[in-house]
Amino acid sequence: xxxxxxxxxxxxxxxxxxxxxxxxxxxxxxxxxxxxxxxxxxxxxxxxxxxxxxxxxxxxxxxxxxxxxxxxxxxxxxxxxxxxxxxxxxxxxxxxxxxxxxxxxxxxxxxxxxxxxxxxxxxxxxxxxxxxxxxxxxxxxxxxxxxxxxxxxxxxxxxxxxxxxxxxxxxxxxxxxxxxxxxxxxxxxxxxxxxxxxxxxxxxxxxxxxxxxxxxxxxxxxxxxxxxxxxxxxxxxxxxxxxxxxxxxxxxxxxxxxxxxxxxxxxxxxxxxxxxxxxxxxxxxxxxxxxxxxxxxxxxxxxxxxxxxxxxxxxxxxxxxxxxxxxxxxxxxxxxxxxxxxxxxxxxxxxxxxxxxxxxxxxxxxxxxxxxxxxxxxxxxxxxxxxxxxxxxxxx
Amino acid sequence: xxxxxxxxxxxxxxxxxxxxxxxxxxxxxxxxxxxxxxxxxxxxxxxxxxxxxxxxxxxxxxxxxxxxxxxxxxxxxxxxxxxxxxxxxxxxxxxxxxxxxxxxxxxxxxxxxxxxxxxxxxxxxxxxxxxxxxxxxxxxxxxxxxxxxxxxxxxxxxxxxxxxxxxxxxxxxxxxxxxxxxxxxxxxxxxxxxxxxxxxxxxxxxxxxxxxxxxxxxxxxxxxxxxxxxxxxxxxxxxxxxxxxxxxxxxxxxxxxxxxxxxxxxxxxxxxxxxxxxxxxxxxxxxxxxxxxxxxxxxxxxxxxxxxxxxxxxxxxxxxxxxxxxxxxxxxxxxxxxxxxxxxxxxxxxxxxxxxxxxxxxxxxxxxxxxxxxxxxxxxxxxxxxxxxxxxxxxx
Numbered sequence: 001x002x003x004x005x006x007x008x009x010x011x012x013x014x015x016x017x018x019x020x021x022x023x024x025x026x027x028x029x030x031x032x033x034x035x036x037x038x039x040x041x042x043x044x045x046x047x048x049x050x051x052x053x054x055x056x057x058x059x060x061x062x063x064x065x066x067x068x069x070x071x072x073x074x075x076x077x078x079x080x081x082x083x084x085x086x087x088x089x090x091x092x093x094x095x096x097x098x099x100x101x102x103x104x105x106x107x108x109x110x111x112x113x114x115x116x117x118x119x120x121x122x123x124x125x126x127x128x129x130x131x132x133x134x135x136x137x138x139x140x141x142x143x144x145x146x147x148x149x150x151x152x153x154x155x156x157x158x159x160x161x162x163x164x165x166x167x168x169x170x171x172x173x174x175x176x177x178x179x180x181x182x183x184x185x186x187x188x189x190x191x192x193x194x195x196x197x198x199x200x201x202x203x204x205x206x207x208x209x210x211x212x213x214x215x216x217x218x219x220x221x222x223x224x225x226x227x228x229x230x231x232x233x234x235x236x237x238x239x240x241x242x243x244x245x246x247x248x249x250x251x252x253x254x255x256x257x258x259x260x261x262x263x264x265x266x267x268x269x270x271x272x273x274x275x276x277x278x279x280x281x282x283x284x285x286x287x288x289x290x291x292x293x294x295x296x297x298x299x300x301x302x303x304x305x306x307x308x309x310x311x312x313x314x315x316x317x318x319x320x321x322x323x324x325x326x327x328x329x330x331x332x333x334x335x336x337x338x339x340x341x342x343x344x345x346x347x348x349x350x351x352x353x354x355x356x357x358x359x360x361x362x363x364x365x366x367x368x369x370x371x372x373x374x375x376x377x378x379x380x381x382x383x384x385x386x387x388x389x390x391x392x393x394x395x396x
Numbered sequence: 397x398x399x400x401x402x403x404x405x406x407x408x409x410x411x412x413x414x415x416x417x418x419x420x421x422x423x424x425x426x427x428x429x430x431x432x433x434x435x436x437x438x439x440x441x442x443x444x445x446x447x448x449x450x451x452x453x454x455x456x457x458x459x460x461x462x463x464x465x466x467x468x469x470x471x472x473x474x475x476x477x478x479x480x481x482x483x484x485x486x487x488x489x490x491x492x493x494x495x496x497x498x499x500x501x502x503x504x505x506x507x508x509x510x511x512x513x514x515x516x517x518x519x520x521x522x523x524x525x526x527x528x529x530x531x532x533x534x535x536x537x538x539x540x541x542x543x544x545x546x547x548x549x550x551x552x553x554x555x556x557x558x559x560x561x562x563x564x565x566x567x568x569x570x571x572x573x574x575x576x577x578x579x580x581x582x583x584x585x586x587x588x589x590x591x592x593x594x595x596x597x598x599x600x601x602x603x604x605x606x607x608x609x610x611x612x613x614x615x616x617x618x619x620x621x622x623x624x625x626x627x628x629x630x631x632x633x634x635x636x637x638x639x640x641x642x643x644x645x646x647x648x649x650x651x652x653x654x655x656x657x658x659x660x661x662x663x664x665x666x667x668x669x670x671x672x673x674x675x676x677x678x679x680x681x682x683x684x685x686x687x688x689x690x691x692x693x694x695x696x697x698x699x700x701x702x703x704x705x706x707x708x709x710x711x712x713x714x715x716x717x718x719x720x721x722x723x724x725x726x727x728x729x730x731x732x733x734x735x736x737x738x739x740x741x742x743x744x745x746x747x748x749x750x751x752x753x754x755x756x757x758x759x760x761x762x763x764x765x766x767x768x769x770x771x772x773x774x775x776x777x778x779x780x781x782x783x784x785x786x787x788x789x790x791x792x
Contacts, residue, residue: 002497022529047637053456058533060451060524061479061642064778068527068642074658076637077779078478078485083457089474093489099496101398102635128456131464133418137454239498241443241472246457246464262470382460383473 002099004394006226006233009038009219010349015337016183017115018213023059024069027111030217031070038219039229046103048077051090051110052341055125056117066109083129083378084290086110087344088385094220095236104225110345111215122211129379131246144208144291146248146380148200151293153254155202160311162202166193167314168292169206169334176331178362183212183337207292212337216346234352237390240266244381257381260301267386272395278303279325284354284365286347288377289332298375321365329354329363344385347374351389398495400790402622402629405434405615406745411733412579413511414609419455420465423507426613427466430503434615435625442499444473447486447506448737451521452513462505479525479774480686482506483740484781488635490616500621506741507611518607525775527642540604542644542776544596547689549650551598556707558598562589563710564688565602565730572727574758579608579733603688608733612742630748633790636662636782644776653777656697663782668791674699675721680750680761682743684773685728694771717761725750725759740781743770747785
């Protein structure tokens with residue numbers, strides 16, 4: 001019988017171009033807040049898991065500099081990486097350490113400083129985040145190109161239009177306008193999005209998440225410890241994790257991410273949620289909208305929409321508050337920003353705060369079921385983590 | 397009550413300059429062997445944890461290319477990094493996943509291809525593996541320089557000589573001569589070592605571990621699954637993990653690694669081993685001899701020797717077979733080689749094979765207690781993992 005694990009403290013930095021801080025300073029903005037909110041002392045931490053992709057960083061031991069600056073030197077620690085799903089993988093590793101009985105309190109911090117490197121370096125590094133040798137080096141495909149393949153196939157097959165993609169950006173910018181930590185806290189229109197320049201047809205600049213610096217942190221605790229610390233634990237109910245081929249060319253279809261479907265099935269099974277009932281089983285979702293098409297595919301991969309129906313949810317505003325399932329009330333990767341290693345942890349922070357009714361008005365979901373879903377993808381569906389967070393104590 | 401976890405399969409590539417293979421091919425050499433030895437099918441694997449430091453690699457998603465090539469696409473997976481202790485951190489993450497009940501079978505693979513990059517790149521990257529901003533960039537200290545500080549302080553304080561350091565290299569090369577997977581399977585003499593050129597006084601070329609390509613893999617299983625698979629499980633009895641300051645300049649002494657002492661204390665406590673009794677509680681140890689001084693400090697940090705007495709063990713050949721505790725019968729990092737992300741997993745493979753009496757004659761330890769110790773350090777004591785492996789089922 002595994003031990004239950006809860007979030008008992010959260011921290012979140014401002015996302016954006018953060019040339020004012022270095023990596024440990026940026027991480028500490030979230031660590032300080034999460035430690036303070038949880039009411040623990042630094043000495044109480046048993047393990048620190050650091051999520052950081054870091055290919056553009058001059059720091060080869062990011063976990064160590066983060067720990068030193070935060071006053072956590074001495075603790076057991078390691079770094080986790082799963083491309084853009086790094087933060088969720090770090091949460092899984094931290095959760096497992098507590099569930100196994102090895103630790104009572106784990107600090108999970110995700111941090112990324114992408115603007116540290118010249119832009120071409122960052123763009124090339126992300127470009128390689130599929131299969132380097134065959135597809136990047138030999139055929140020149142880069143990251144927006146991968147998602148453009150999916151977008152093209154999806155639009156051709158189901159009849160979605162570029163305007164439908166832009167509707168995702170409009171929604172996410174709308175909610176970002178209520179989030180003071182967001183990189184782009186301002187509304188946009190479909191027309192502005194449609195006028196923005198192409199990055200890889202049919203994806204435009206406004207279909208794409210930005211290059212972001214930021215951090216997020218959660219303090220995780222065992223059931224016994226959580227009971228002493230807080231009256232409002234948010235439980236990690238279930239985690240599904242899956243991967244897919246490195247080479248996109250080895251995949252059978254470009255209409256959705258097979259890894260996301262597998263991860264969702266695993267998470268739902270663990271939580272006892274029946275296939276087809278997810279939309280009424282959650283109050284909200286944060287999904288991985290690195291490009292707008294990714295959010296539409298996520299609706300379908302998660303079972304919130306039927307196959308080929310995802311873009312209709314957007315047209316009908318069914319993923320705004322008041323619709324079927326509100327999605328990306330933080331602003332999403334698109335408008336909140338996407339500091340690679342921090343994103344999955346940022347989703348966890350958002351889930352905890354939303355479920356507890358603690359986010360800014362304008363973007364607070366109505367909480368009825370008491371459960372939220374985070375969907376975090378690394379690469380182009382190379383990794384996917386689907387994590388369910390709940391106000392109700394999960395099955396042990 | 398955590399679930400017990402055992403090694404049920406092991407794999408190990410040849411270590412050396414492996415320009416004949418790319419990263420996934422190199423990893424597969426170990427994966428194939430570990431899967432085959434365990435008797436499982438690829439479908440039985442629940443999670444793949446990949447240990448890879450990878451700062452010199454052109455592959456930003458090493459876990460994904462490794463999984464694809466091995467036929468493991470689809471599985472939950474992530475990469476772990478803890479500098480040169482990466483492999484041990486990966487084993488911890490895999491162990492925790494099983495102990496928590498999240499997984500029944502986990503494949504842990506460590507792989508590094510350091511010769512992929514030009515030598516200056518590798519040397520600079522390793523050079524940064526302390527504190528980049530202050531100590532590397534501002535003061536120009538590199539990795540051999542860090543250990544040279546420790547060696548100088550140790551020699552001055554305790555009266556050890558350069559010849560004593562060389563005796564470590566001589567021992568490890570001696571045992572490597574029986575290990576066909578070793579990078580340098582040949583004996584050397586103290587005189588040859590003393591004649592080798594200085595890298596950072598008092599450390600010479602023959603005091604230093606080489607730049608290595610290699611991989612190692614273990615299949616881990618829950619107690620229930622292990623019972624079905626094998627009559628000879630090797631249990632992961634206890635893991636201690638600790639870290640230290642990023643800046644070496646913030647440490648109080650240079651005579652040993654505080655993180656190693658902490659990690660050892662934690663592991664011994666979990667295994668119920670009394671302080672001071674470690675030498676008679678284990679049949680052998682693999683310790684992190686990235687430089688010869690590191691092995692001598694390890695004796696003391698682990699409690700195999702008293703403070704300031706480690707070099708005397710070497711003088712008296714007490715860490716050869718037949719002595720107090722045989723150490724680095726694989727050849728160690730020094731002569732077996734040190735492919736960063738693989739090293740901790742290689743230690744686990746060595747422990748399992750030694751405890752089961754399955755290594756080459758000439759380097760097989762007599763097994764009486766049925767327990768071995770692996771000591772794996774990242775950076776200059778920035779990370780340390782101490783892992784105890786046992787033939788006897790541990791306390792639950």
